[in-house]
Amino acid sequence: MVHSFIKHPLLPSLLLLLCSVFSLCSARTVKIRDICSKHPKPDICGKILLSLPGAAEAVDLRSASLYVINVAHGNATEGAGDPETRQRYNACSKDYTDVLLSLARAKKSYSSGNYSDLKSNGAIVIKDVQDCDTKATDSTYVLLINQDVVDTSRIIVILADYLAGKY
Ligand SMILES: *[C@@H]1O[C@H](CO)[C@@H](O)[C@H](O)[C@H]1NC(C)=O
Ligand SMILES: *[C@@H]1O[C@H](CO)[C@@H](O)[C@H](O)[C@H]1NC(C)=O
Numbered sequence: 001m002v003h004s005f006i007k008h009p010l011l012p013s014l015l016l017l018l019c020s021v022f023s024l025c026s027a028r029t030v031k032i033r034d035i036c037s038k039h040p041k042p043d044i045c046g047k048i049l050l051s052l053p054g055a056a057e058a059v060d061l062r063s064a065s066l067y068v069i070n071v072a073h074g075n076a077t078e079g080a081g082d083p084e085t086r087q088r089y090n091a092c093s094k095d096y097t098d099v100l101l102s103l104a105r106a107k108k109s110y111s112s113g114n115y116s117d118l119k120s121n122g123a124i125v126i127k128d129v130q131d132c133d134t135k136a137t138d139s140t141y142v143l144l145i146n147q148d149v150v151d152t153s154r155i156i157v158i159l160a161d162y163l164a165g166k167y
Helices: 002-006 011-022 032-036 042-050 061-081 083-088 090-112 115-133 140-163
Strands: 029-031 058-060
Touching: 029 032, 032 042, 032 058, 032 140, 042 061, 042 140, 058 061, 061 083, 061 090, 061 115, 061 140, 083 090, 083 140, 090 115, 090 140, 115 140
Parallel strands: none
Antiparallel strands: 029 058
8 A cells, every 4th residue: 555655656746746835845944144155245135134034043045035036026016116217217117027027937936946047037137127227327216226126136046046956
């Protein structure tokens, strides 16, 4: 009986489902300091990760990734909905439409465990936002939101590398 259960053709999919739903198989905790040492602004990176509920010295990689994607999404929604951006920086609005799309894709790649795709979506967000930077140089507010999205997305890229097993 046990033997036939183990060989059941649906078992691999069941395990995969359990892995992705409860992150039973990939639970891995990493020190915030180690993650943020790979970030150009370790202090800001640390502050963002410490705002994750339950975060102390270390964070669970999968929870932290989802959290950081959501923080970036929150900032990007703010950027996309900002009336000044929409009226004065029409080109930036297009960048932000792309940013929101890439963040939605990032969430999908995260859910399906496609971490190389997660990484490239994080990198696309950074490029799009930097593109907006060049068009909104006279708006402190737009530049501030852009900076927050870039800082957060750099963490997404780092965490994607961790999840993919690079570190
Ligand atoms: C990951 O996503 C990319 C882009 O959508 C796709 O080309 C690739 O086949 C995916 N990899 C896996 C293992 O599903
Ligand atoms: C970006 O999001 C964070 C977390 O929600 C928030 O504290 C910060 O004020 C946001 N940045 C801007 C410029 O709205």
